[in-house]
Amino acid sequence: MPSHPANTLTLVADVGGTNTRVALADGTRVLAQSVRKYANADHSDLQSVIRAYIADEGGVDCLGACVAIAGPVMDGVGKMTNLDWTFDRDSLRAATGAEHVSILNDLQAQGHAIGYLSEDKLRVIIDGPSGKEHAAKLVIGVGTGFNAAPVFDTEAGRFVAPSECGHTALPVGSERLNRLAAFIAAEHGFASVEEVLSGRGMENIYRWVSTEAGTPAKLAAADIGAAAKSGDPLAVITLETFAQVLGAVAGDLALTQLPYGGVYLIGGVARAITPWLQGDNFAKPFQDKGRFSTFMRDFGVKIVEDDFAALVGCASHIAHKTHG
Numbered sequence: 001m002p003s004h005p006a007n008t009l010t011l012v013a014d015v016g017g018t019n020t021r022v023a024l025a026d027g028t029r030v031l032a033q034s035v036r037k038y039a040n041a042d043h044s045d046l047q048s049v050i051r052a053y054i055a056d057e058g059g060v061d062c063l064g065a066c067v068a069i070a071g072p073v074m075d076g077v078g079k080m081t082n083l084d085w086t087f088d089r090d091s092l093r094a095a096t097g098a099e100h101v102s103i104l105n106d107l108q109a110q111g112h113a114i115g116y117l118s119e120d121k122l123r124v125i126i127d128g129p130s131g132k133e134h135a136a137k138l139v140i141g142v143g144t145g146f147n148a149a150p151v152f153d154t155e156a157g158r159f160v161a162p163s164e165c166g167h168t169a170l171p172v173g174s175e176r177l178n179r180l181a182a183f184i185a186a187e188h189g190f191a192s193v194e195e196v197l198s199g200r201g202m203e204n205i206y207r208w209v210s211t212e213a214g215t216p217a218k219l220a221a222a223d224i225g226a227a228a229k230s231g232d233p234l235a236v237i238t239l240e241t242f243a244q245v246l247g248a249v250a251g252d253l254a255l256t257q258l259p260y261g262g263v264y265l266i267g268g269v270a271r272a273i274t275p276w277l278q279g280d281n282f283a284k285p286f287q288d289k290g291r292f293s294t295f296m297r298d299f300g301v302k303i304v305e306d307d308f309a310a311l312v313g314c315a316s317h318i319a320h321k322t323h324g
Helices: 046-056 089-096 106-113 175-188 199-212 221-229 233-257 268-272 280-287 309-323
Strands: 010-015 019-026 036-039 064-069 077-079 086-088 100-105 122-126 137-142 146-154 157-160 263-266 301-304
Touching (some): 036 046, 064 106, 064 309, 175 199, 233 263, 233 280
Parallel strands (some): 010 064, 263 301
Antiparallel strands (some): 019 036
């Protein structure tokens, strides 16, 4: 017999390339004690993970279900970027028995979480005025890849627009950044934002910095962070450069979307380099937009430090879908 009330709770899942987190939510609140993590390698597809979770929970009669995936979602069909899994709303409905189902891109899920996260999970990078309740917001993901999505609260509900802006051209505003862009283009054929602002992007910057210093070298992203903490000059310059480029790109995106409700940085890389973002390395290029530099002070920037933010976003999205 199910150990949870029937047709009351929703099932939410955050599907990464390696692991999947699954939980139950009561409205917009994720039930922390219900969170379970599953290794994707142990399962043939997402349906298998969900069925295992429902069994582990002693049976769940779900009111709704929402999953966030690390990959594109089109017309209700989700395809993982780094895993050979594809699923749609019908398969999610079959696995959960839920009436209401949704599939979101993981960045969209993060956008749906904004406003439902506790303040102690948000670290201020640039203080800004409090926007009105329905002011536009912007989530920027910096991790394995780079992407950003605007968040709009409308009379019809919240809309988080999909995007692939990490594959746009890297902005250049100095001779130094021109040289970085040329270095990236020579290796990859095109100097995109993601080839600089991501885990592998950090490694690309390090190779460029070391090459410019006359000592070409490779270093993994995690090792770059450790080396910078110990004062290694090449690693320090790498993280300073990363923060400067991120500031410039985030500022450009803010001018494009006008997020008076705030800019929110998410992702493992963003969190890992937090100390390098708290100062002029990030803030100056973020706000240095010529005659619009003063205008840029209207946009605050925070880092999301909640590991379950995507689950919260799924819960928020499906709660509004089921209850209106």
